[in-house]
Amino acid sequence: MGGYILRRLLSAVPVLLGITVIVFLIMALIPGDPATAILGSYATPENVARINRELGLDAPLWRQYLIWLGNMLQGDFGQSFALNRPVLDEVLERFGATLILAGTAFVLCSLLGVIAGTISAANQYGWADKAITFTVLLGISIPSFFLGMMMILLFAVRLRWFPVSGMWPIYGARDAAALISHLAMPAIALAVVATGVIARLSRSALLEVLRQDFIRTARAKGVHERSVIWRHALRAAMVSILPVLGIQAGFVLSGAVYIEIVFQWPGIGRMLVDAILRRDILLVQGGVIVVAACYVFFNIIVDVAQSLLDPRIRT
Amino acid sequence: MTGAFFLFSRNRLALVGGIVLCLVVLLVLAAPILPLTDPDVTNTANRYLPPLSEGALLGTDHLGRDLLSRLLWGTRLSLAVGFAAAAIAATIGAAIGVIAGFYGGRLDNVIMRGVDMLMAFPYILLALAIVAALGPGLLNALIAVAAVNVPFFARNIRGITVGLAHKEFVDAARLSGLSRPQIILTEILPNVLPVIVIAMSTTIGWMILETAGLSFLGLGSQPPQADLGSMLGEARAALISHPHTSVVPGVMILIIVMSINLLGDGIRDALDPRLKSGALSRPMAATRVRRQAPAPEPNLEGILTVEGLETEFHVGPRKLRAVGGVSLSVKPGECIGIIGESGSGKSVTALSVTGLVASPPGVITGGAVRYRGDDLIGAPYERLRAVRGREIAYIFQDPLATLHPLYRVGDQLVEAIKAHQKIGTEEARGKAVELLRDVRIPNPERRISDYPHEMSGGMRQRVGIAMALANDPEVIIADEPTTALDVTVQAQILSLLDDLRRSRDLAIIFITHDFGVVAQLCDRVAVMYAGKVVEEGPTKAVLAAPRHPYTARLIACVPELGGGRRRLEAIPGLPPAVDRLPEGCAFAERCNKARSACREGHIPLAQEGDRAVRCLFPEEAPAREAAE
Numbered sequence: 001m002g003g004y005i006l007r008r009l010l011s012a013v014p015v016l017l018g019i020t021v022i023v024f025l026i027m028a029l030i031p032g033d034p035a036t037a038i039l040g041s042y043a044t045p046e047n048v049a050r051i052n053r054e055l056g057l058d059a060p061l062w063r064q065y066l067i068w069l070g071n072m073l074q075g076d077f078g079q080s081f082a083l084n085r086p087v088l089d090e091v092l093e094r095f096g097a098t099l100i101l102a103g104t105a106f107v108l109c110s111l112l113g114v115i116a117g118t119i120s121a122a123n124q125y126g127w128a129d130k131a132i133t134f135t136v137l138l139g140i141s142i143p144s145f146f147l148g149m150m151m152i153l154l155f156a157v158r159l160r161w162f163p164v165s166g167m168w169p170i171y172g173a174r175d176a177a178a179l180i181s182h183l184a185m186p187a188i189a190l191a192v193v194a195t196g197v198i199a200r201l202s203r204s205a206l207l208e209v210l211r212q213d214f215i216r217t218a219r220a221k222g223v224h225e226r227s228v229i230w231r232h233a234l235r236a237a238m239v240s241i242l243p244v245l246g247i248q249a250g251f252v253l254s255g256a257v258y259i260e261i262v263f264q265w266p267g268i269g270r271m272l273v274d275a276i277l278r279r280d281i282l283l284v285q286g287g288v289i290v291v292a293a294c295y296v297f298f299n300i301i302v303d304v305a306q307s308l309l310d311p312r313i314r315t
Numbered sequence: 316m317t318g319a320f321f322l323f324s325r326n327r328l329a330l331v332g333g334i335v336l337c338l339v340v341l342l343v344l345a346a347p348i349l350p351l352t353d354p355d356v357t358n359t360a361n362r363y364l365p366p367l368s369e370g371a372l373l374g375t376d377h378l379g380r381d382l383l384s385r386l387l388w389g390t391r392l393s394l395a396v397g398f399a400a401a402a403i404a405a406t407i408g409a410a411i412g413v414i415a416g417f418y419g420g421r422l423d424n425v426i427m428r429g430v431d432m433l434m435a436f437p438y439i440l441l442a443l444a445i446v447a448a449l450g451p452g453l454l455n456a457l458i459a460v461a462a463v464n465v466p467f468f469a470r471n472i473r474g475i476t477v478g479l480a481h482k483e484f485v486d487a488a489r490l491s492g493l494s495r496p497q498i499i500l501t502e503i504l505p506n507v508l509p510v511i512v513i514a515m516s517t518t519i520g521w522m523i524l525e526t527a528g529l530s531f532l533g534l535g536s537q538p539p540q541a542d543l544g545s546m547l548g549e550a551r552a553a554l555i556s557h558p559h560t561s562v563v564p565g566v567m568i569l570i571i572v573m574s575i576n577l578l579g580d581g582i583r584d585a586l587d588p589r590l591k592s593g594a595l596s597r598p599m600a601a602t603r604v605r606r607q608a609p610a611p612e613p614n615l616e617g618i619l620t621v622e623g624l625e626t627e628f629h630v631g632p633r634k635l636r637a638v639g640g641v642s643l644s645v646k647p648g649e650c651i652g653i654i655g656e657s658g659s660g661k662s663v664t665a666l667s668v669t670g671l672v673a674s675p676p677g678v679i680t681g682g683a684v685r686y687r688g689d690d691l692i693g694a695p696y697e698r699l700r701a702v703r704g705r706e707i708a709y710i711f712q713d714p715l716a717t718l719h720p721l722y723r724v725g726d727q728l729v730e731a732i733k734a735h736q737k738i739g740t741e742e743a744r745g746k747a748v749e750l751l752r753d754v755r756i757p758n759p760e761r762r763i764s765d766y767p768h769e770m771s772g773g774m775r776q777r778v779g780i781a782m783a784l785a786n787d788p789e790v791i792i793a794d795e796p797t798t799a800l801d802v803t804v805q806a807q808i809l810s811l812l813d814d815l816r817r818s819r820d821l822a823i824i825f826i827t828h829d830f831g832v833v834a835q836l837c838d839r840v841a842v843m844y845a846g847k848v849v850e851e852g853p854t855k856a857v858l859a860a861p862r863h864p865y866t867a868r869l870i871a872c873v874p875e876l877g878g879g880r881r882r883l884e885a886i887p888g889l890p891p892a893v894d895r896l897p898e899g900c901a902f903a904e905r906c907n908k909a910r911s912a913c914r915e916g917h918i919p920l921a922q923e924g925d926r927a928v929r930c931l932f933p934e935e936a937p938a939r940e941a942a943e
Binding site: 015018019022023026027029030121122124125137138140141142143145146149150152153157164206207210211212213214215216217218219220221222223224225227228232235236239250251253254255257258261262269272273275276277279281284285288291292295296299309310311312 | 527
C-alpha cells in the first residue's frame with residue numbers, strides 16, 4: 001500500500017511540471033512587454049533594455065522558465081502589483097475560503113448524487129426514477145450562477161432564511177453557526193450540477209452491476225434486497241463511480257468561480273477574475289498553479305481510495 | 316412493456332427538446348426582420364420597466380434598453396458562439412485524436428501525454444489563464460472554451476481511431492497503395508464522423524453554458540454588445556430591486572441548454588442498442604409472475620416439486636419460451652440430474668424455483684413450484700427470501716463471477732449465515748470457519764480472509780458450496796458447478812457433494828450438460844430439449860437404454876475411455892429458437908427418425924413405469940449397441 005502511494009506521488013511530478021510549463025507558455029503569449037508597462041511614458045529604448053536585463057527578460061525562454069520555476073519552488077511566486085503583497089500569501093488565504101466552499105459542495109454532491117443515482121437505479125422506470133431523472137436533467141441544464149441568483153431572491157430576500165452574501169457576518173461573532181448559514185446557499189448552488197452528473201453516472205453504473213452474477217448469488221443467499229442494492233451493488237459500482245467523483249471535483253472547483261462572484265465569497269475564483277480584469281498577471285499565474293497542483297493531489301487521493309476499495313488493484 | 320414505454324416517452328422528450336430548440340433558432344434567425352427596437356439604444360427615462368409594459372414586452376434594463384430585443388440578439392450571439400466553440404473544439408480535437416490514434420507509437424505517446432496534462436487542470440483555470448493572456452473579449456472567450464474542450468474530443472476520437480486502425484478495410488486500403496493521409500480521409504474519417512457528432516451533441520449545451528459563464532464574469536462579450544451571459548452579469552447589480560432583468564436571460568439559457576440536453580440524450584439513447592434490448596434494465600428482486608391459468612393441482616411427491624413450469628423472456632415484441640411446461644420432483648437424500656445443451660432451459664428452470672430469473676425480461680407464466688407442498692410461484696418477496704439460502708440453496712457455475720469480487724470470502728459467508736440466523740458476527744465467523752473445514756479447505760482460519768481472486772478455481776467453488784450449506788438447507792440446486800473446473804478438481808467437488816448429500820440427507824438438483832457427471836452422482840435424470848423434458852428415468856436405465864433419440868445422440872457424444880474406435884457423433888444442426896418453436900417435436904428437424912407425424916400437434920410425455928419419454932417413435936433397442 002505504502003509503495004503504491006509513493007509510486008502515485010512520484011507519477012504526479014511530471015504532471016505538475018507539465019502544468020507549470022503550460023502556465024508559463026500561456027503567460028509568455030501575453031502581448032506587450034512588461035518593461036513598457038512598468039515604465040509607461042519613460043519607455044525609451046535604453047530604459048526598456050535596462051529593465052529587461054534587470055528582470056531577466058533578455059534571457060532565452062527556457063532559462064526564464066527555470067529561474068521562474070526555481071523561485072516558485074522556494075515559495076516565491078512574486079508580488080501582486082495591484083494588492084502590493086506577496087502572491088503566495090494572498091493565494092493561500094483566498095484558497096482557504098474556496099476549499100471550505102468547494103469542499104462542502106463536493107461532499108454534498110457526492111453523497112446526494114450517489115444516493116439519488118442508487119435510488120433511481122433500484123426503482124428503474126418507477127416514479128422515483130422518473131422524478132430523479134427529470135430533476136437531474138433540470139439540474140445539469142441550469143447555469144449555476146443563475147441558480148445562485150434565484151436562490152438569493154427566494155431564500156435570502158423573500159424568505160430571509162439565509163444571509164444574501166459573504167462568508168462572515170459584518171457584525172457579530174465569526175462562529176460555526178454564522179459560517180454555516182453563510183455557506184448553505186452557495187454550497188448547494190455549487191453542488192447542483194455535479195450532483196446531477198454524479199447521479200446520472202451512478203445510476204448507469206449500478207444498472208451495469210445489478211445484472212452481474214454475484215448479485216444473483218447475493219439474492220440466492222436470501223440477502224435482503226436492501227442490502228443487495230446498498231451493500232453488494234453499490235460497493236461494486238463505486239469502483240466506476242469513484243474516478244468520476246475525482247473529475248467532478250475539478251468541475252466543482254471550476255464552478256466555485258461563478259458562485260464566489262454571485263455570493264461575494266472571498267475565494268480564489270473571485271480573486272482570479274479580479275486579477276484578470278486588473279491584468280495582475282503574477283497573481284493569476286500563482287493562483288492557477290496552486291489550484292491545479294491541489295487538484296492533482298486530490299486525484300492521487302482518489303486513486304488511493306480506489307485501491308482501498310478494490311483489492312484487485314493493489315496486487 | 317414499461318421499458319418500451321419509457322424509451323418512447325424519452326424520445327418524445329427528445330422531440331420536445333428538438334422542437335423548442337428549432338423554435339428558438341428560428342426566432343433568433345428572424346431577429347433582424349422582426350419589428351424590434353435597436354437592442355443597444357438607451358433610454359434612461361424608461362429604466363427598469365417591468366415586463367408587459369407598453370412597447371417593451373419583457374420590460375427594459377438599467378439603461379432603458381428593450382429586454383426582448385436584447386434577449387433575441389443576445390441569444391443569437393450565445394448560440395453562435397457556443398456552436399462555433401463546439402465546431403472548433405470538435406475539429407481540432409478530432410484531428411489530433413485521429414492523427415494520434417492512426418500513427419500511434421511515439422507521436423501518439425507525446426500527444427496523449429499533453430492531452431492528459433491539459434485534463435489535469437480544472438477546466439476553468441485553463442480558460443481563465445487563456446483569457447488572462449489574450450485579454451477579455453467574446454472572441455477570446457470563444458477560443459478559451461474551444462481550447463478547453465479540445466482534449467475531451469482528442470481523447471474520445473483517438474480511442475475510436477485506434478480501434479479502426481487495425482480493421483481489415485484499413486489494411487486493404489493500405490495494401491492498395493493509398494497514402495496515410497488518403498486513408499485517414501477516405502477510410503477513417505467517415506467512420507469517426509458519427510462519433511464526433513454524438514460527442515458534439517452531448518457537449519454543446521455545456522459549451523454554451525461555459526461561454527455564458529465567461530461573459531457573466533465580464534471576461535466575454537464587452538458592452539454594449541451582449542450575449543446571454545453578460546446580460547445576466549449586468550443585471551446582477553439590480554438582482555434584488557429588479558429581478559426580471561436577471562430572470563429573462565437566465566431562463567433563456569435554461570431553455571436552450573435543457574432542450575439541447577434532451578435532444579442529445581435522445582440521440583445517444585437512440586443509438587445505444589443496449590437500451591432497446593433491455594440489457595440495461597435492472598433485474599428485480601424476484602422474477603415477475605403472470606400466470607395465465609391457476610396453478611396445477613399437486614400431483615408429484617417430494618420435498619420440492621416443479622409442475623408444469625413455464626418461464627418466458629419478453630424482449631420487445633418477441634416472447635422466448637425458455638421453459639415450456641417442465642415437471643420435476645426431488646426427495647430428501649435424492650439427487651436428480653437435469654441435462655441438456657446450453658439454451659435448453661435447464662438453468663432457467665432451476666432459477667425459476669425461487670424467482671431468481673432476471674426480470675425483466677423473465678416472466679413466469681405458468682405452473683407451480685411447491686416446497687413442502689407450499690407454492691412458491693407468486694409468493695410474496697419476504698417468503699421467497701426466507702426460502703432462498705435457508706431451505707433451497709444454490710451453487711453456481713464460475714465462482715469468480717458469482718462471488719462478490721470486493722468482499723473477503725469470510726464476510727460473504729458470514730453474510731449468508733446472518734441473512735437467516737440471528738447470531739453475532741463473531742459466532743457467525745466461527746461457523747464460517749467450520750463450513751470451510753466441512754468443504755475441505757485447508758487452513759480455513761487463514762483462507763477466510765482471502766478475496767475470491769486470491770483463490771484457485773477449485774477453492775472458490777468450495778467456498779460456493781460452503782455458502783450454499785451455510786444455513787443447512789433441505790434442497791441444493793447446483794447449476795453446472797463443475798463446468799469451469801479442470802477434471803481432477805471436478806472429481807473432488809463431485810465426491811464432496813455426494814458425501815454431503817449422504818451425511819446431511821440433502822435433496823440435490825444437479826444441472827449439467829455432461830452425462831459423465833450425471834452417471835457419477837445422480838439417481839435419476841431428466842433430459843431437457845428446447846424448454847421441455849424429453850426423457851426422464853433412473854440414471855442407470857436411461858444411460859443403458861435411452862428411449863428418446865435426442866438422449867441417445869447425447870450419450871453417443873460422450874467419449875469413453877477404452878471404448879475402442881467408436882466414432883464420436885456430433886448432433887447435426889442447432890436447437891430451434893425458442894420464440895419460433897415448431898409444432899410437434901422440437902427435435903424433429905435434427906432427428907434422423909422423424910416422420911411427418913412428429914411435426915403435428917403436441918406430443919405428451921408418456922409415462923411407463925419409472926421412465927417417461929416424449930417421443931412418438933421411441934428407441935427400442937439399447938442405443939449403445941446401435942451406435943457401435
